[in-house]
Amino acid sequence: MRLLETIIxxxxxxxxxxxxxxxxxxxxxxxxxWALGRLMDLAEELAGMTGKMPPVVARKTIVTMAADHGIxxxxxxxxxxxxxxxxxxxxxxxxxxxxxxxxLAGARVVxxxxxxxxxxxxxxxxxxxxxxxxxxxxxxxxxxPAMSREDALRAIEAGIEIAQELGATTDIFxxxxxxxxxxxxxxxxxSIYGHIPVxxxxxxxxxxxxQQLANKIAMIEKAIHINDPELTDPLDILSKVGGYEIGGxxxxxxxxxxQRKPILVDGFISTAGALIAAxxxxxxxxxxxxxxxxxxxxxxxxxxxxxxxxxxxxxxxLGEGTGAALAMPFxxxxxxxxxxxxxxxxxxxxxxxx
Numbered sequence: 585m586r587l588l589e590t591i592i593x594x595x596x597x598x599x600x601x602x603x604x605x606x607x608x609x610x611x612x613x614x615x616x617x618w619a620l621g622r623l624m625d626l627a628e629e630l631a632g633m634t635g636k637m638p639p640v641v642a643r644k645t646i647v648t649m650a651a652d653h654g655i656x657x658x659x660x661x662x663x664x665x666x667x668x669x670x671x672x673x674x675x676x677x678x679x680x681x682x683x684x685x686x687x688l689a690g691a692r693v694v695x696x697x698x699x700x701x702x703x704x705x706x707x708x709x710x711x712x713x714x715x716x717x718x719x720x721x722x723x724x725x726x727x728x729p730a731m732s733r734e735d736a737l738r739a740i741e742a743g744i745e746i747a748q749e750l751g752a753t754t755d756i757f758x759x760x761x762x763x764x765x766x767x768x769x770x771x772x773x774x775s776i777y778g779h780i781p782v783x784x785x786x787x788x789x790x791x792x793x794x795q796q797l798a799n800k801i802a803m804i805e806k807a808i809h810i811n812d813p814e815l816t817d818p819l820d821i822l823s824k825v826g827g828y829e830i831g832g833x834x835x836x837x838x839x840x841x842x843q844r845k846p847i848l849v850d851g852f853i854s855t856a857g858a859l860i861a862a863x864x865x866x867x868x869x870x871x872x873x874x875x876x877x878x879x880x881x882x883x884x885x886x887x888x889x890x891x892x893x894x895x896x897x898x899x900x901x902l903g904e905g906t907g908a909a910l911a912m913p914f915x916x917x918x919x920x921x922x923x924x925x926x927x928x929x930x931x932x933x934x935x936x937x938x
Contacts, residue, residue, distance in 0.1 A: 596841075602632055633846045646692070650697055651718075661790055668700050669701070697713055699718045718735050721828075726803050731823050759836060759854040770852050774852075811824035830853060845871070849875060854903075854905075873911070
């Protein structure tokens with residue numbers, strides 16, 4: 585049996601008993617009823633996800649999946665694809681935005697080479713990154729499938745393996761990515777799953793101009809038309825118009841959820857991966873936390889498809905896992921409210937109406 589099939593069979597459901605216990609305590613805290621709003625919602629959800637009361641979120645890991653995309657040959661990005669390998673080195677050296685924000689959140693950053701078009705073997709040999717390389721970038725999806733169906737499956741299963749390898753030392757995961765051109769396959773995926781015209785889900789990515797944006801939209805439309813992905817088959821969609829890191833993110837979410845590990849989903853590309861995971865196994869949605877809403881116009885639609893309301897809205901559009909890192913202190917705050925705020929009985933405080 586393939587790893588993906590095993591994970592699907594093992595997928596847990598939300599623990600109703602732990603969730604109810606959390607809610608019972610939250611309702612008795614020394615404050616007006618549910619006065620801390622969505623933080624209290626989150627505390628209740630975390631108990632249900634983890635099956636623990638109180639939930640534990642101390643050990644935080646952000647997994648940044650890196651890969652390149654053949655469609656960059658069609659001028660869909662303002663940056664050359666060489667930037668991907670350069671930015672991987674920057675992250676490894678600790679100089680990227682994700683490093684600064686992860687340090688603030690008390691999270692470790694793990695970089696995974698899913699398909700970078702460059703030699704990162706030196707970093708892998710030194711243990712600075714994890715290599716799950718499927719290939720040196722996907723194919724140009726305007727000329728055929730981005731990858732084979734088998735490679736799409738390999739990408740998802742690589743993500744599952746990462747979640748399994750890191751799960752013993754992680755309480756909560758955050759998704760991240762690095763890959764020039766990756767808003768293009770993400771827009772294709774959201775257009776397909778949202779049943780929305782490509783023009784309404786495609787943004788400027790790294791800051792392309794109007795002419796480049798029009799070309800990007802045309803290339804995505806061409807890729808969807810040429811490849812004609814099967815709408816009921818997530819693996820077919822991923823293989824036709826996806827990316828290696830997007831498949832890896834989907835697998836990471838599946839693997840984390842199977843272990844009852846909450847997973848903070850970063851921005852547009854990560855949410856595209858979350859859509860793949862949710863269509864493979866809908867139960868995974870119960871373990872996802874939308875960290876933020878990005879400036880990419882398709883991100884709101886992607887979140888709506890998942891039925892998720894983001895914790896933050898800060899006009900971010902970087903990726904790497906930065907939104908997930910920023911949201912991690914809010915997750916910890918939710919648990920502290922649950923565990924450190926006294927109940928009316930514990931504090932000998934009279935309740936309203938008593």
